[in-house]
Amino acid sequence: MAYIDLLSAIHKSTQRDYLARVNDLDYPKSKAATLAKQWGFDYWDGDRKICYGGYRYIEGRWEKVARAMVEHYGIKPGDKILDVGCGKGFLLFDFTKVVQDVEVHGIDISQYAIENSKEEIKHCLQLGNAIELPFEDHSFDFVFSITTLHNLHCYDLDKALREIERVGKKNKYICIESYRNEVEKANLLYWQVTCEAFNTPEEWDWWFKQTGYTGDHSFIYFE
Secondary structure, three states, rough: OOOOOOOOOHHHHOOOHHHHOOOOOOOHHHHHHHHOOOOOOOHHHHOOOOOOOOOOOOOOOOOHHHHHHHHHOOOOOOOOEEEEEEOOOHHHHHHHHHHHOOEEEEEOOOOOOOOOOOHHHHHHHHEEEOOOOOOOOOOOOEEEEOOHHHHHHHHHHHHHHHHHHEEEEEEEEEEEEOOOOHHHHHHHHOOOOOOOOOHHHHHHHHHHHHHOOEEEEEEOOOO
């Protein structure tokens, strides 16, 4: 298990006004979180004050992440890939651009995201939950989960980490939100609308050992 940063460049490309978000009059934090946790239009394509404010495919944005993963994990034609919390499938689609004949699969709790996913891979995505993956043991050459697992309560987080370990072969990677100090903790609390697992890096390491997760990981910090 190793720490491998594949996402911070994308995360840091967004400018965030933490105080404005938490103090917004139209969508105070409790209202924004209530809407976001329905995982529907408001979460993906509603007002920016709620969450993404329009989650659209941008040429090249996710391709550099897919390419970095392909190079690091040696992903080749014919390999099977699973994205746990795939959303609209943009990263999976870019995998198909980087590696010819790669077999992609995605699962997400949001029916809206799947219905509004990339048409080219919509047939590869399915509605489901990370705590009970509908796949056989060791089904995938590479399993990854990006900014998803921190949205689970501890009892479901335990199950999800074990499930990722179960369905993967060797290569696994997850990216989750975390904090290293009180400033980052406050910023995370101000910005998030769906996070349930507020853990320091040391606490995440405990979770990995507790569940037997052997894959790689990285953290997103709100600096």
